[in-house]
Amino acid sequence: MMTRVITRSLKEDKDGIPGYIAFPEREEKGPGLLLIHQHSGLTGYLKTAAYRFAQLGYTTVIPNLYHMLGYPAETHIDKGTEIQNKTPDPDFVRVIDQGWRYCLSRSDVDGARVGVIGYCMGGRIGIQFAAVTPAVRAFVAYYPSVREEEPTRIRLRHPSIQQKLLESLHANGQPLESHYFHFGNHGFASTESDGYQPYLADLVWPLVTEFLRRELIRPAL
DSSP: OOOOEEEEEEOHHHHSSOEEEEEEOOSSOEEEEEEEOBTTBSOHHHHHHHHHHHHTTOEEEEEOHHHHTTOOSSBOTTTHHHHHHTSOHHHHHHHHHHHHHHHHHSTTEEEEEEEEEEETHHHHHHHHHHHTOTTOOEEEEESOOOOOOOOOSSOOOOOOOHHHHHHHHHHTTOOOOOOOOTTOOTTTTOTTSTTOOHHHHHHHHHHHHHHHIIIIISOOO
């Protein structure tokens, strides 16, 4: 039997945060996901991803970070990089936390089984959010924009470059999966990106969903 999936925009005056949600219609509590958008904002392909995750049983929330930071619009395709470059990372983490709290407050979400997925900019900042939020049960980063650079007033701390980052993640003793595709483009999962690669997007999808199933679908230990 197929589960009905409900999708709608989130409104600040009605829901407490602006953004988008897709969730399976159900009476009992189930797993949840918080999706952190890329530099261009809450674009269409993330709504499609939210719907696909909801089909698998996840209440999926995408907070509109730019709107929450004072730039009201659903997408900022032309201005997103500019906004990111003048917004301190702690401000991003603060509004991500608002989205996280909304997700956990829902009656259809089991707060012990909620994960986070970040895309591009969202992957980079998602690392920081997950590091300060122990309740995050699982974290997935799609092509996070992590690079070696000096701290600045805007970005006080940086995740290390990939190898250093993996070493630190291994050292904390938590389960970790890392998949590197040498032929992959940045933005390979985005149908709106010049780097979109349908083959690679389809190859990665079951890796992501199986990881999430193991960490979130099964009862929390």
